[in-house]
Amino acid sequence: MDESEFLAGYDPRAYPAVAVTVDVVALTIRGGALHVLLVQRGEQPYAGLWALPGGFIRPGEDLPEAAARELDEETGLTGRVHIEQLASYGAPERDPRMRIVSISYLAFAPDLPDPRAGSDAADAAWHRVDRLPKLAFDHERILGHGLERARDKLEYTPLATAFAGERFTISELRAVYETVWGVPLHAGNFHRKILSVPGFVESTGETTESGGARGGPRAKLYRAGDARLLHPALLRPSREEEIR
């Protein structure tokens, strides 16, 4: 039986309703650590637990639109934020109330301010991804996929510049990679690599106002270039475990 036949003898409205939500994995870097935006649930199920910000799509609203709205409701930020679809989850029992299919989105932004104290429920806050509370629903799994995707995209896209400000130094960019990947990188090689990938960064001709907090010369400032893919890619230090 395929779609048309199925439709012919099948009225979806006759079945238990399926609701569609979007959930957003919003990542930012604060104080040298990767953080994710979470909201504390005020109601059952999972009252008191933290969850990814999200909600039902509205009539007439496209998916990316819904994701941007959810993010905006928590952070107040709309522009400047890179947002992309992550994956969808629809296990029958993932929400005890009813059948809910959730489309997850991944968002990246430079050091964001504290979220609005939720016009709603209990609370909203940035949490270090390496010190997470227990999450509601299957949000731990969704967040895991989001982190994986972010780490991968750092390799072959200029995504890292989305975590940095308008202008940044090579060292700041390196800190983004080190934070997201969780490994130290060779400063000299990183510098050489960044400048050799066409379109990754472009010089602003300026330098920082002063040296680093603990010394060192002023660094040159760069802005994001026009490349959409990095070629050749920046490869993560080998991950033998992940290969097999």
Place this chain on the structure above:
Amino acid sequence: MDESEFLAGYDPRAYPAVAVTVDVVALTIRGGALHVLLVQRGEQPYAGLWALPGGFIRPGEDLPEAAARELDEETGLTGRVHIEQLASYGAPERDPRMRIVSISYLAFAPDLPDPRAGSDAADAAWHRVDRLPKLAFDHERILGHGLERARDKLEYTPLATAFAGERFTISELRAVYETVWGVPLHAGNFHRKILSVPGFVESTGETTESGGARGGPRAKLYRAGDARLLHPALLRPSREEEIR
């Protein structure tokens, strides 16, 4: 307003129903060309046009399960087929009948038999992806994303072996790459590369029964190895256009 507050004053059932479907982009290689499985619609809307196989998810059925079922209904194949989630589409007007959110799946398989003559609608058949008829809904876009994903995954995963049979020669594997990427590859370099990537293929110790149809020595036979990621990856000949 976040999920919990929204839920509190909002009953999704009160809104126009949202239906969830899965659509499958099933790819195979037949006669040296990449093909996609399409079904011809028997009813409105888009009656007579071709579309990706798909249909509504059923109560109690998880997403991947639904995708596998849809594929099985058309091909009869269940095992052997690699299947993974592709993306989701939910533009309000993508289906004129009602709000439909579709989760698409990507499937790869070795040269598959002709599909069942659809227990349903009009027809089901493999179509060369470079000679497509007009497609229903936004299926052309979905297929485009599927092809893009397949081409990318060929670079860093052993996916190509999913298009080849149980045992295959290096040349057959090269043909898969050339077909999916649409470019000729240097036979010698390809050979060297495949054998140097750990875990990509492993020797069976056997060779083909005879040489190629137009001559040439017998080729050694290999089977898929245990690698899940290719390292270093096989890079596609440079695609300047796609970088910026």
Place this chain on the structure above:
DNA sequence: GCCGTTATTCTCATACTGAGATTGTCTCAA
């Protein structure tokens, strides 16, 4: 048996990478 085809292996020049070292600027504290 001769010719064209194809599998497999080599060569060689070029490009990219990891590790370590060098040079010179700048902050901080004695």
Place this chain on the structure above:
DNA sequence: TTGAGACAATCTCAGTATGAGAATAACGGC
């Protein structure tokens, strides 16, 4: 004011990967 340590920016050098072309040899078809 000065010396120590931090850090940006370059460079060296060896090891590895890649593209292009060629060499060798096994087969099928005629």
